[in-house]
Amino acid sequence: MMKVLFTAAEAVPFIKTGGLGDVIGSLPKELSRNDIDVRVIMPRYRDIAPEYLDKMVVTHRIIVPVGWRQQVCDISCLEYEGVTFYFIGNEYCFDRPGLYGFPDDSERFAFFCRAVLEALPHIEFRPDILHCHDWHSGMISVLLEAHYRENPFYSGIKTIFTIHNLAYQGNFPKEILGDLFNLGWEFFNPEGVEFSGQVSFMKGALNFSDYITTVSGNYAEEILQPDRGQNMDGLLRSRRKHLIGIRNGIDYSEYNPAKDSLIYTRFDARSLRRRRENKLKLQETLGLWISEDIPVIGLVARLVHSKGFDLISQVLEEILALNTQIVLLGQGEEGYQKLFEDAAAKYPDRVSANITFSNELARQIYAGADIFLMPSQYEPCGLSQLNAMRYGCIPLVFATGGLKETVEPFNYQTGEGTGFVFSEYEAEQLLFTVKMATEVYRNKKAWNKLIRSAMKSDFSWRQSSQQYKALYGELINK
Numbered sequence: 466m467m468k469v470l471f472t473a474a475e476a477v478p479f480i481k482t483g484g485l486g487d488v489i490g491s492l493p494k495e496l497s498r499n500d501i502d503v504r505v506i507m508p509r510y511r512d513i514a515p516e517y518l519d520k521m522v523v524t525h526r527i528i529v530p531v532g533w534r535q536q537v538c539d540i541s542c543l544e545y546e547g548v549t550f551y552f553i554g555n556e557y558c559f560d561r562p563g564l565y566g567f568p569d570d571s572e573r574f575a576f577f578c579r580a581v582l583e584a585l586p587h588i589e590f591r592p593d594i595l596h597c598h599d600w601h602s603g604m605i606s607v608l609l610e611a612h613y614r615e616n617p618f619y620s621g622i623k624t625i626f627t628i629h630n631l632a633y634q635g636n637f638p639k640e641i642l643g644d645l646f647n648l649g650w651e652f653f654n655p656e657g658v659e660f661s662g663q664v665s666f667m668k669g670a671l672n673f674s675d676y677i678t679t680v681s682g683n684y685a686e687e688i689l690q691p692d693r694g695q696n697m698d699g700l701l702r703s704r705r706k707h708l709i710g711i712r713n714g715i716d717y718s719e720y721n722p723a724k725d726s727l728i729y730t731r732f733d734a735r736s737l738r739r740r741r742e743n744k745l746k747l748q749e750t751l752g753l754w755i756s757e758d759i760p761v762i763g764l765v766a767r768l769v770h771s772k773g774f775d776l777i778s779q780v781l782e783e784i785l786a787l788n789t790q791i792v793l794l795g796q797g798e799e800g801y802q803k804l805f806e807d808a809a810a811k812y813p814d815r816v817s818a819n820i821t822f823s824n825e826l827a828r829q830i831y832a833g834a835d836i837f838l839m840p841s842q843y844e845p846c847g848l849s850q851l852n853a854m855r856y857g858c859i860p861l862v863f864a865t866g867g868l869k870e871t872v873e874p875f876n877y878q879t880g881e882g883t884g885f886v887f888s889e890y891e892a893e894q895l896l897f898t899v900k901m902a903t904e905v906y907r908n909k910k911a912w913n914k915l916i917r918s919a920m921k922s923d924f925s926w927r928q929s930s931q932q933y934k935a936l937y938g939e940l941i942n943k
Contacts, residue, residue: 466501466502467501467502467593467594467934467937467938467941468501468502468503468590468591468593468594469496469501469502469503469504469592469593469594469596469937470503470504470505470506470581470590470592470594470595470596471489471492471493471503471504471505471596471598472506472507472581472595472596472597472598472602472605473485473489473507473597473598473599473602474507474565474574474577474598474601474602475489475507475564476490476505476507476550477489477490477491478514478517478545479507479513479514479517479550480510480512480513480514480564482564483767484713484846484847484848485598485599485629487715487716487848488598488629488680488713488848489505489507489598490716491715491719492714492926492930492933493505493548494546494548494926495925495926495927495929495930496930496933497547498930499931499934501934501937503548504548504550504551504590504592505549505550505551506550506551506552506553506584507550507551507552507553508552508553508554508558508559508573508577509521509539509541509552509553509554509559510559510564511560511561511562512562512564517543520543521541521542521543521552522541522542522543523539523540523541523554524542524587524588525539525540525584525587525588526538526540527580527583527584527587529555529576529579529580530583530647531572531575531576531645532643532644532646532647533644536555536557536558536576536580537555538553538554538555538576538580538583538584539553539554539555540552540553540554540584540587540588541554542588551584551588553577553580553581553584555580558572558573558576558577559573565601570635570637571635571637571638571641571645571664572641572645574600574602574604574635574666575604575641575645575646577602578601578602578603578604578605578608578666579608579646581595581602581605582605582608582609582612582619585618585619586618591618591622592622593621593623593937593941594622594623594624594625594937594940594941595609595622595623595624596624596625596627597624597625597626597627597670597674598626598627599627599630599633600633600634600635600665600666600667600670601635601666602670603626603635603666603668603669603670604646604658604666604669604670605624605670606624606626606669606670606673606674606675607646607652607657607658607669607670607672607673608646609673611646611648611652612647623676623940623941623943624673624674624676625674625675625676625677625936625940626670626671626674626676626677626678627677627678627679627680628667628679628680628688628845629679629680629845629846630845631667631679631688631693631695631697632695632771633667634660634665634666634668634695634697635665635667636660636661636664636665636666637663637664637666638663638664639653639659639662639663641664642658642664655700656672657669657672658672660696661696668700671697671700672700675707675943676707676708676936677704677707677708677709678708678709678710678711678933678936679708679709679710679711679845680710680712680713680845680846681710681711681712681713681845681846681866681867681870681871682710682711682870683710683865683866683867683869684710684845684846684866684870685708685709685710686710687843687865687866688701689701689705689708693843709936711929711932711933711936712867712870712871712924712929713846713848713851713867713929714851714924714925714926714927714928714929714930715848715851715852715855715924715925715926716925716926717855717925720852720855720856721855722740722831722832722855722856722857725828725832727824727825727828727829728743728828728829728831728832728833728856729742729746729747729829729832729833730742730743730746730832732832732857733920734857734917734920734921737857737913737916737917740832740833740856740857740916741757743829743832743833744761744835745757745833746833747792747829747830747832747834748761748790748833750829751792751817752813752814752817753790753792753814753817754815759789759790760788760789760790760835760836760902760903760906761789761790761791761792761833761834761835761836762784762789762790762791762792762834762835762836762837762838762899763791763792763794763830763831763833763834763835763836763837763838763853763858764777764791764792764793764838765794765795765831765837765849766795766797766849767795767796767797768796768797768798768801768802768805769797769798769801770842771841771842771843772797772839772840772841772842773838773840773841773842773863774797774798774801774804776840776890776891776892776895777838777840777895778800778801778804779892780895780896780899781804781808783896784896785808785812785815785816787899787900787903789815789899789903790815790816790817791805791808791815791816791817792816792817792819792830792834793805793816793817793818793819793820794819794821794822794823794826794827794830795819795820795822796820796821796822805818805820806818806820827852828856830858831852831853831855831858832858833858834853835858835859835906835912836858836859836860836861836885836899836902836903837849837850837853837858837860837861838861838899839860839861839862839863839868840861840862840863840887840895841862841863841865841866841868842863842865842890843865844865844866844867844868845866845867846866846867846870846871847862847866847867847868847871850862850868850871850872850884851871851924853919854871854872854883854884854919854920854922855924856920857917857920858919859883859884859885859902859915859916859919860872860883860884860885860919861884861885861886861887861898861899861902862884862886862887863888863890863895864886864887864888865890868886869886871922872884872885872886873918874886875901875915877901877905880911880914881918882915882918883918883919883922884915884919885901885902886898
């Protein structure tokens with residue numbers, strides 16, 4: 466049986482800030498169903514829910530070298546839904562509120578990368594493959610090559626690095642090379658970890674991993690181009706033979722409108738009348754005008770430029786003039802928050818601005834809104850549009866990354882498709898596409914067909930996990 470160890474900074478249900486946590490929480494479960502012994506190792510943060518912290522059992526206490534420092538590391542273990550999770554504990558690094566964004570993130574995740582490798586002989590699990598995710602675990606492949614290859618225990622362990630978002634690279638001052646990693650200056654070059662005069666966790670991973678994956682096939686092609694490659698495109702082109710895009714999926718046991726206790730009324734593709742009950746209840750709960758005839762547009766997102774809010778802000782009034790309602794859930798830049806708060810004050814029966822995050826309200830928006838607006842300027846994969854389709858909320862997206870790959874444009878002649886797509890990143894194109902969607906919405910027969918097509922789409926991990934299994938097998942047999 467193949468043995469794979471996922472290394473990542475977050476995982477559902479323990480803690481998450483975004484899609485990375487969802488992937489690490491759901492993909493190992495599907496892989497384990499395919500005869501792969503897959504386990505996960507991550508930091509033990511203070512903010513992990515007490516219900517999980519209280520169940521963790523410390524199995525080992527080891528000393529981890531971080532440059533010239535010797536740091537104490539507690540290794541805890543917990544099994545969840547058939548998957549073994551290991552947790553790396555250190556008071557200085559992880560006993561604080563929050564996950565990222567600290568001035569000493571370079572030291573915190575340098576410790577994590579080194580601790581993963583030091584922990585392996587103690588947890589009695591020698592993986593065939595270390596599958597590292599995002600920059601936080603990017604230096605593992607570098608450290609493996611530099612400090613551990615002469616040790617027989619580590620001989621033959623292969624590495625895969627998955628890019629979840631190339632924009633987040635983990636770039637820090639060059640002094641950390643020796644100070645935190647005990648690496649010589651021979652590693653500080655474009656073939657090593659140097660990137661624009663800094664040490665880059667991401668660059669190290671891209672250079673030293675055996676294979677590189679990313680979270681959709683379309684994004685794998687986009688990042689080879691200068692306008693999407695975040696100045697890593699040249700390196701990625703040089704490693705093109707070892708780069709593969711495998712689309713993310715969602716956990717269909719978790720996101721299931723027929724069994725979801727967080728929504729108002731459970732339903733499936735054969736009971737769309739019950740889906741409409743969710744819409745009416747959502748309108749009532751949020752203080753909106755209650756009407757089946759008004760299309761409700763849902764947004765669940767970080768309020769930042771890259772998520773398309775620059776376009777939305779330009780045409781928000783025009784979208785509302787189409788006799789629509791807007792339900793927003795999210796936090797982000799102050800200007801965008803104020804934009805929606807002002808709109809809600811001006812149109813209290815048309816706009817609901819929920820400047821927070823609530824998993825319960827997110828599910829209720831997926832289940833009750835008609836159109837899911839996600840005009841991201843770039844999106845490596847995106848999970849929200851997959852969640853929305855699972856619940857019959859029709860996505861309206863910009864043709865980029867995983868959005869382009871997962872949303873089939875509505876065909877006005879045949880009625881086929883799963884959503885609405887615009888291909889020019891302009892506010893006028895967004896508004897035009899919203900108009901088209903609202904026109905189709907008023908044709909109930911066409912709209913119900915669209916809902917059923919979206920709900921019947923398969924974005925589970927089943928197909929993607931088979932691709933990962935094939936990649937693992939190919940790498941092990943090399």
